[in-house]
Amino acid sequence: MKKVYANERLCMGCGLCEVYCLVAHSSSKDVVKAYLKERPKPVSRIRKEVHRSLSFAVQCRHCDEAPCVEACLTGAMNVDEKSGAVTHDPERCVECLTCVMVCPAGAIKVDRKLGVVAKCDLCATSGSPVCVEKCPNQALVYAEAPP
């Protein structure tokens, strides 16, 4: 299936992906309001990592046989039968953190204010991941295989 892959050589660690992800998952969809006004503050589902000269962004890997789906206590984590993407239903989530415990990518964010976890949904509503669209260096690609 198509996933978002980071190209380490192109990423400059600017962090815009985090900003756009947060805004895309806010209720106002407005960067100023999302950062300053919205309470609880929306959570970015992508994480920029920087270590010495290396940088890249990480989000849910939508694994086959995903460990979070297997571990989830409530059935909130599921696999979309059509696309194969791992989906999360905040309505069913109880913030038990069992999925966080088993995610090797550390890609599941804890939203303590809302009492749920949050993760990349590949921008399911728009169909096109905003982190990929907005990355100024094309360091993120939405593709069938790693770059």
Place this chain on the structure above:
Amino acid sequence: MRFEHLIVGGSAGAVSAVEAIRSVDKGASIAVVYDEEVPGYSRPLIPHFLAGELGLDGMMFRSMEFWSKNRVRLIHDAVVEVDPDDRVVKLAGGGRLEYGRMLLAIGGEPITPELEGIDREELYTFTTLEDAERISTRLSEAHRVAVIGGGFIGISLAEALTKRGKKVILIELKPRVLSQALDERASRILEGKMAKAGVEVLTGRAVAAVHREGGRTLRLELDNGEKRLSDLLVAAIGVKPKVHLAEEAGIAVNSGITVDEAMRTSIPEIYACGDVAEVYDFAHGLHRPLALWPVARGSGKIAGYNMAGLEALYEGATAMNAMNYFNAPIITAGLVNPKSPHLVLSRLDERGGSYSRIVLKDGLIVGFTLLGEVEQAGLLLYLMRRRIDVRRFKGKLLHPQFGLSALPQKVRREVLWK
């Protein structure tokens, strides 16, 4: 009646096995025998049910449609005898079922303490939906509740009762709560939060005797002579695998049912998974029961695949727990209180309310505890499970920004390029 696949128990392990069998074989006949009110509810959610946060709908891990959609014959009964020679089981209701392959996904049962001066019915336990309902019914007149046991279940129960406005006394025999899963400092942080929420935490104490005080009120006498009144007494001192059915059938049993990596018992057409079985603990290097939801799901899936003829092996797990009670997110795994010399790294951030601790042996992570900031727990568990030598980036492990970027490219790609 005969079924190609007969599954006993209708919980985590059973659900996974049904899913796995159906993913391989659309046509085989499957029956599930369950003996609780409903199959497919999530046991770990009973504290949320008791707290009044979830109704029965919210508790359902799989809806009733799940079973019909997967063409599973649901049988509400209990298996009372297994006859492996004739491949037949007897039901409490008098029926008999023949099977081609059978899975014992029958879980565990609560351990109850021996207490003098009290009838069995007055000592509650907390492992099933029915237990939660029974306790809930009593709460209209019970205001003080004593919980025996400061493990995960006892703590989850204490939180639920606190949310219902009850005065909770928690009595733990060991010098601190969660003494198996946490180190001393983490235990103390949690105890502090429990006390702040109004729970009276009595550690290093046991109930010596129980007396009737009048009505349904009990007077508990502790081993140091102190006394406490309680309107309701619940024991949460642990669960043990429900092995008697297997034992009587001549299936090999240790502390749990012994199985191979395919989850097959000593009788080839009988499988076992979840809380009733022993699995490989990779942190301790031995087989033992691990009563955990993800283990039941994972091992149930492997059992299902093999029952349907697809070879698959269970890679094992370890004691690993995520919990989020009393406003203390905690994830802990593996060996956290080492006896022999191990290297222990720890970091306490009192202002940020977080505490991290990692136990290393010969360059490998063998255990960790994260409290407060827990998002990187999965990566630590991965490094531990894959036995990745962390010496080269040891200094980074406790850094708040520790992540995949600190790892060698090969390991990083394994995770990122899945």
